[in-house]
Structures are given as structure tokens and as C-alpha cells.
Amino acid sequence: MKIEKKMSLSFDQPSALVLIDNQTSFNHPKFPSSSRSNPSYEANLTTLLAAFRSARQRLTPGRIHIIHIFHSSLETDSSFHPSAAPKPFDFATPAADGSELVMWKCVNSSFIGTSLESYLRKNGIRQVFFAGLTTDQCVSTTVRMAANLGVVDNFPDGRPVTVNSDGSHPPNVDIDHGRIVLVSDATATFAKGGFDAETVHGVSVASVEGEFAEVFSTQEIAKALV
Template sequence: MALMANAALIIIDQQKGILHPRLGPRNNPQAEERMLELLRHWRRSERPVIHVQHLSRSEDSVFWPQQSGVEFQERFQPLPGEHLIQKQVPDAFCSTGLESLLREAGIAQVVIVGVATHNSVESTARSAGNLGFETWVVHDACFTFDKADFFGHARSAEEVHGMSLGNLQGEYATVVDTTQILTAD
């Protein structure tokens, strides 16, 4: 396992709205600290950082553009020179120019962190893998929320997280932890 000199860190939906209590119980309380560790590492090594911001089409969303929940959390504010991708659906590749940005920069490897594991992280990682990018998802730098399955059975955030990672592992991405990434240089 080796981290390429131009591997892109993709940080998904670290906006104020994701902290709203109405989203319910979550897992990985340390996820943001892991994301910040990776972000500091990327900035120090001058690798490309891509911030993904969700602009919801639904007025009742925590990411509706007309309220503060759509704004980045202060600790995840993009710096000059870092890329911003705005999306309206979970997949950060869908109608955003992300694929073009990566291809034009010669980036073949992406490291994905953020929220929610079962939604934007999973859909973005699936597309990245399908498009041929070497895709890593950092499980301890992602989190999700409790959710009922199709049959109405309540599932804990940890169960939802684990199933999403299981969906990705091996077929679309390689699932790793922060330490594996930080020691992959």
C-alpha cells in the first residue's frame, strides 16, 4: 500500500448542518479528529485537497442553501488553492466536474473521508471505483447515523457504517484506517 505524491483527499459534506441533532445518533465520535489529522497531513505534504459541499434541493434539508447549515464548519474551511466541488446529489462525481478535475491534474488515487458513510461517501466511492480511480475509504474518518432498513428494522449507526464499508471493500474501494494512510508515504 503506497500513497501517491498527488493522491487527492476528498472531504465530503463537513458542513454545519451535519451536526444538527435531528439527524439522530451517529457512530465514530472521533471521525472529525481523524479527518483533521488527514487534512493536516495533506496540507503539509502539499497534496491536493478537495472539499465537497452539498447544496440540497430540499428546503427541509440541513444543507438547504438558504440557511447556515450549508456552510462549512470553521475547522474544515477550504484554504486558497484547495478545490471546492458543489453537489446536489450524494455522488460527488454526478454533474460536478470532479472527474475532469482529477483527470486533468493526472490524479489516479483518491482518499475519501466524511459523511454520511451510507450516503455520500458510499456513492462517491462507488463512482470513483467504477471510473477507474484507485479509491481508499478511511473508515475511522467517516460516520453515519441510525437508520431503518428496507424492512423497517432499526439499525444502529455502527451497523449502517459497517454494511456500507462492506459494500465498498474490494469491489469499489479499499477500506483502511487513518494510521494506514498516515504511514503509507
């Protein structure tokens, strides 16, 4: 899907904030803070989550959804393995009243082994916002799959969009595309492969912008939610 133009934000349709892997496992020495991008990540994600929570209280029930995706590694020596007791960061802890959905994954994509796709479709979500860790891995993978799966797209008769065996398109396919948004300053990553963290982060954002998602800042989204 090619996104031709960045349009202004509105929340007149069901929307979801999906927060990915905001866990204390990233405090492990394997992930030195000195090699992480975006020093404003914590502050921005705190602002983003607060804005969605406030909007959920004000708007019609079912309009705003908040979903937390956490990672549970299959590797026993990982800081994400259950034996290491991975916990959410204090600033990204799910609401105590259970109103925010929590899902666990064991791979990069938040759509594999979870009910995220079916939840978004069942609740008629028309725009989904992604933030969390890390930009180049789980966040990027999830954003790309959201676009490929068409999780916020509406099809008149509910059938998937495919091409015919001869390469032609089925007739009368009228697709109403929803919005997939990456909150670029509410995500972060680490240096790797000889590249500094800000470069890895910047290239990762640029790689999905326009092709898989729109890119907005925390402040742009918070302002639109008021």
C-alpha cells in the same frame, strides 16, 4: 473492478483527498449526535487533512490535491438548503488561500453536476482518498461511482473500456488501475431503519471494500504521508 490484495501505500504519484459534506448542517436535530457512529470522526478527519496539507507543502507541486465537496439541497426545508446557510465544520474548512478546490453538489454522488471527474483526469490523479459524511449515502455513492467511472485508471489510447456487441473484449486492452481508498475511520453515519449507527457504518464500509475501494485507517495514511 475486483481488488485482490491490499498493498502498502506510497505517494510517488499524483494523489487527491476528497472530503465530502463536512458541514454544520449535520448539527440539525434531525441528525442527533447520540445516534452517530465513530466518535473519533472529527479527530481523525482533522489528522487526515493536516497530514495531506503538510505533504502538499513538502512534495513536488501537483503531487497532492485537496478537494472539498459540499451539499446544497434543492429541498427548501433541508438544513443543507442555501437558505439555512450551511457552513463547513471548523475542522474541515477549506484553506483560506484558495489552494483547495471547492465544489458543490445537490445529489448523493460527488461526480454528478460537478467537475470532479474531469479535474481528476486532467491532473493525472492516480489515487484518490475519500472521507466525510455520511458513510452509507454520499460517501458510499461517490466511492462506487469513482470505481465505475474508472477515474484513476489509465488506458493506453485514452478510449473507454467497453465490451463488444457480442460480449467479447476489444483486443489489447491493457488497463493500469489506480487506487481508490475509503478512509473508514474518517467517515461516519447515523442510525436508521432499526439498525444502530455502528452497524450501518460497518456494513457500508464492508460493502465497498475489495469491490470498489481499498480501506485504510487515518493513521495508516498519515504514516505513509510522512
